[in-house]
Amino acid sequence: xxxITTELYDVSVPPEFHGEEERTGVLLGLPSNSIxxxxxxxxxxxxxxxxxxxxxxxLEYVIKHGKAGREEVANLLLKxxxxxxxxxxxxxxxxxxxxxxx
Numbered sequence: 001x002x003x004i005t006t007e008l009y010d011v012s013v014p015p016e017f018h019g020e021e022e023r024t025g026v027l028l029g030l031p032s033n034s035i036x037x038x039x040x041x042x043x044x045x046x047x048x049x050x051x052x053x054x055x056x057x058x059l060e061y062v063i064k065h066g067k068a069g070r071e072e073v074a075n076l077l078l079k080x081x082x083x084x085x086x087x088x089x090x091x092x093x094x095x096x097x098x099x100x101x102x
Contacts, residue, residue, distance in 0.1 A: 003029040003074045005054070005062050014088060017056060025059030027052040027074060032084045052077060053086035057094055 007023035017024050030050045031037065039046050054062070054073070062069045076093035077083045 003027055003070050005059070005070050007059070013053065017053065017088075019056055019059055025054035025056070025062070027054055027058075027062075027070070027077070030074060030077060030084050035084075050084045051086075052084060053088075055090070055092040057092040061094055 005025060005027050007019065007025050009021075009023055011017075011024040013024055019025065028049050028051055030052050032048075032050055035048060035050075037048060039048055058073045062073055065072070073093060080090075080093060
């Protein structure tokens, strides 16, 4: 699996990022152009994983469409400026249609 999505509780973000039960969606695994994917430590090599804050629209789309939706959202995010940077003012990567019409 290339990307993972999950929901977190008790995240201090504006209410428009909260879905059901006050949960906030994040996408893990977007590659960075400026930060390496791995780091060599004295005892082992560790993976560095980006955590991207998702808009509610993106989260709902992934919930509805599963793996295919997660891949589509990730690919759309990668086309944005600074795809691995989480910004509370970022517009959804999804087109303007309501998510339930996809």
